[in-house]
Amino acid sequence: MSKKIVLARKKQGLTQEELASLAHVTVRTIQRIESGESVPRAFTIKALARALETNFEELANEMGPEGLGNQPDLSPIGNDPGNEKHFLQTLCLSCFSYLVIPFVHFLIPVYLLRKQAHSHPETVAMARAIIRQQIYWIIVLHALMLLTLGYNLIMAAYFNKAYLISYLVPFFAMYLANAFMIIATFRRVDQLKWVTVSN
Template structure:
């Protein structure tokens, strides 16, 4: 088990939150978050402080334990399942298009045990949804501006564009984006499993 996973496990066994562990160890909550997600490799003195806060020795926390071969498939399968659920949560834009990206963001924050590649891909999915919200609003604003100009300059209401057009077009575009991401998730993990000699997931 890797160091960041042992820290997560030890913290949960102690019944501590990330904020409580950070306070006991004398580091920032952001530092604990980055360490537990695997985004940051802590220095020895940071590991010692965390070990003391968790009532463990430095050696205990740094010890690498052998992982059985059958357990090596779990992270791959778990990460794929997580990304699938995160991607599906993006469909919440159909109900709350203005702040729907907060849902996948919450899903990401509630899953501290992720490898670096999975975390980066998850953040990319959320950034795409934030970008979609911005473009969605811009399309509505541009439609409004066009309609105002047409009515004021030409007085022809027949040239006015219905707001339903940008609305439905943007909804369709996001459905395509999410569907393409679902295909990428499936293909990327299939390639990973094949290269590692593991069972393909479909």
């Protein structure tokens, strides 16, 4: 089977990295399969067959009697598109915790992601992007507050406090912006489509 995957990959003109990206597995997984170090699970074979534009049976038939046929279905829980979408929507909504515990609220989606240990790689990537978005929001909020402080200090020193900016202006502007970002991400998640991997 390993030789067949190598030949199919080369026929498609793909590197191991490109195949890993298309199949949503790690490069190390591709390396282990191609070298014969590990026997891939049904889910992985289906993902590879899809990426290599071949069929599952063609690759699976290469497995010996001790291989795929005797293995339990170890496909990740995250293969159900409904579960994936629900998880990402929950993660999005958890970001609204910034209204109650700002600056450390991103720890809640981080916890949810760690708890969801068997998600599809695409889901994990999307979840990490959502968490990064919240961390960037915190950084930008702090930067705006510091800029407002600097501006107010300069105004107070040279213009007798004539044009001071209230700290509530950038604070509430960023809070409102984050609410819109979370809602937009939630809608994007709702429109995402996952490929259902059937057994």
